Amino acid sequence: MAQYLKPLPTITPLNQPYWDSLRRHELRMQRCDKCARVWYPPSPLCPRCWSRQFSWTPLSGRGRVSSWVVFHQPYFKGFESEIPYNVAEVELDEGPRLMTNLVGIANHDIRAGMRVEVVYDDVTADLTLARFKPSTS
Amino acid sequence: MASFDLKDKTAIAGAGSSPFGRKLHRSPIDLAAEAIANALDDAGLGRDQLDGMIVSFGSPLGADVDTIAPLLGLKLRAYSQTWAHGRFTASCIQWASMMVCAGLANAVACLGSWSLSHIRRPKFGGAGDREGAREAGGGHGEDPVFGMTSPGAGAALVARRYFERYGANSRQLASVPVAFRKHAALNPNAIMRAPITVDDHQASRLVCEPLRLLDYCLVNDGAACVIVTTAERARDLRKPPVYISGMQPLPGGAEEFIWSYPGLGVAQQSVFDYDAGVQPVYRMAGVTHKDIDALFTYDAFSILAWIALERFGFCKPGEAAAFTQDGRIELGGELPMNTNGGLLSEGHILGWAHQVEIVRQLRGECGPRQIRGAEVIQWANCYGDSMIYRN
Ligand SMILES: [Zn+2]
Numbered sequence: 001m002a003q004y005l006k007p008l009p010t011i012t013p014l015n016q017p018y019w020d021s022l023r024r025h026e027l028r029m030q031r032c033d034k035c036a037r038v039w040y041p042p043s044p045l046c047p048r049c050w051s052r053q054f055s056w057t058p059l060s061g062r063g064r065v066s067s068w069v070v071f072h073q074p075y076f077k078g079f080e081s082e083i084p085y086n087v088a089e090v091e092l093d094e095g096p097r098l099m100t101n102l103v104g105i106a107n108h109d110i111r112a113g114m115r116v117e118v119v120y121d122d123v124t125a126d127l128t129l130a131r132f133k134p135s136t137s
Numbered sequence: 138m139a140s141f142d143l144k145d146k147t148a149i150a151g152a153g154s155s156p157f158g159r160k161l162h163r164s165p166i167d168l169a170a171e172a173i174a175n176a177l178d179d180a181g182l183g184r185d186q187l188d189g190m191i192v193s194f195g196s197p198l199g200a201d202v203d204t205i206a207p208l209l210g211l212k213l214r215a216y217s218q219t220w221a222h223g224r225f226t227a228s229c230i231q232w233a234s235m236m237v238c239a240g241l242a243n244a245v246a247c248l249g250s251w252s253l254s255h256i257r258r259p260k261f262g263g264a265g266d267r268e269g270a271r272e273a274g275g276g277h278g279e280d281p282v283f284g285m286t287s288p289g290a291g292a293a294l295v296a297r298r299y300f301e302r303y304g305a306n307s308r309q310l311a312s313v314p315v316a317f318r319k320h321a322a323l324n325p326n327a328i329m330r331a332p333i334t335v336d337d338h339q340a341s342r343l344v345c346e347p348l349r350l351l352d353y354c355l356v357n358d359g360a361a362c363v364i365v366t367t368a369e370r371a372r373d374l375r376k377p378p379v380y381i382s383g384m385q386p387l388p389g390g391a392e393e394f395i396w397s398y399p400g401l402g403v404a405q406q407s408v409f410d411y412d413a414g415v416q417p418v419y420r421m422a423g424v425t426h427k428d429i430d431a432l433f434t435y436d437a438f439s440i441l442a443w444i445a446l447e448r449f450g451f452c453k454p455g456e457a458a459a460f461t462q463d464g465r466i467e468l469g470g471e472l473p474m475n476t477n478g479g480l481l482s483e484g485h486i487l488g489w490a491h492q493v494e495i496v497r498q499l500r501g502e503c504g505p506r507q508i509r510g511a512e513v514i515q516w517a518n519c520y521g522d523s524m525i526y527r528n
Binding site: 006007008009010012014015039040041042047066067068069070071072073074075076077078079082084085087089091096097099100101112113129 | 259262263264266269270271272273274278280281282283284285286287290293294295297298301302342343344345346347391402403404405
């Protein structure tokens with residue numbers, strides 16, 4: 001694998017299970033055992049009911065594009081060759097929104113509300129990112 | 138209601154600034170010293186009478202209160218500082234008002250100072266994006282793993298969301314920077330004074346789409362300061378007091394995203410139809426929208442002006458795109474905004490230069506850009522905080 005030049009995530013004890021699940025090609029988030037809320041980013045407790053009883057639950061990996069931007073100015077060396085590149089906010093069917101890149105679509109074809117599904121992108125031996133592509137089904 | 142009613146109990150007694158520029162090659166403490174001295178002089182106060190200071194932003198780009206104070210030979214009874222974001226201007230003034238009312242200080246300098254001459258581009262975002270490396274992400278939606286970086290990208294995300302939800306577009310957004318540039322042309326302190334048109338805006342390069350270069354504010358050097366004291370004391374000073382009539386603090390939590398109002402659906406916000414109702418700042422000041430002679434807002438990006446207008450109920454969600462057309466927010470219009478030229482054209486002084494301009498407008502000191510008969514001016518921001526000032 002070529003040297004990975006893009007920024008790496010800040011992994012903390014709180015979000016470690018999220019990144020571990022992506023390495024196994026699963027999208028898991030915390031789900032409250034008391035009120036069934038699913039949330040992101042990882043929090044020490046359910047933001048709705050403050051229960052600390054939660055489970056890292058597998059999600060559908062499906063959602064829709066709620067907003068997006070296209071970077072025309074270089075900021076990171078690792079992204080320079082991909083300019084103009086998109087960054088999208090995807091609202092998962094389970095509720096939380098995730099920042100991501102959309103793949104398999106031209107930037108000018110991105111539309112608000114379009115259905116997308118997760119793609120597990122193994123960018124290094126230790127790091128897998130959740131990117132999203134237009135849904136086929 | 139509060140037993141501690143602060144309406145008109147405190148005032149801005151003095152306002153001052155340093156020069157603003159893109160290559161001043163002066164340090165933040167140097168710039169702060171000039172702004173503080175000018176503000177004290179404006180108030181007719183000596184430095185020995187200054188016993189409080191609240192700074193926003195601070196190092197490494199700005200100057201911290203604990204370095205400014207000893208270098209200027211001050212003797213402070215009380216100081217405080219907010220972290221390196223531009224959102225705290227009103228908060229600093231509000232806390233200063235409470236301090237002087239509580240007798241914790243007599244005169245509090247509230248200021249921000251910074252210098253970006255020495256920083257290479259990009260000045261925000263990119264490899265130096267410590268903001269994005271914060272636990273749980275950056276304050277403007279930064280997530281560098283996906284290349285999401287810089288405050289402007291968060292504003293672009295809001296702009297796209299707004300465009301899609303309400304059917305607005307970049308060409309309509311141009312009316313904001315075009316209006317503020319017209320104001321800057323009348324302001325000798327402004328950095329960018331050459332007029333621009335909607336077509337210039339549309340021809341300017343895309344930075345983070347849908348935002349263009351002319352949707353972005355300046356990055357520059359400069360400092361500005363206001364002196365807060367009790368209304369009673371201000372009446373005995375050199376210039377007429379500018380009373381602090383209304384205050385609204387910064388709201389926070391799950392329904393807030395810095396550049397958005399609740400319900401728009403950015404970050405983890407719910408999606409619903411936002412209703413501004415009567416925002417608390419108007420109740421405190423005892424005024425309505427009709428009484429507001431000018432509106433000032435934190436315009437780091439053009440879209441923030443639309444968000445602020447809707448957040449405070451000057452128009453309904455989705456209507457700011459139309460509201461800002463046809464000169465309505467220009468001098469001579471129904472609601473002049475950022476008559477100094479704002480962060481977009483006068484310069485980015487962390488919101489402090491806006492406070493200085495408000496003070497000068499309410500004293501009738503603004504020359505060719507004076508709003509005739511200005512009596513009530515509001516500072517109101519996309520993130521929900523506000524001040525109402527009167528003369
Ligand atoms: Zn819960």
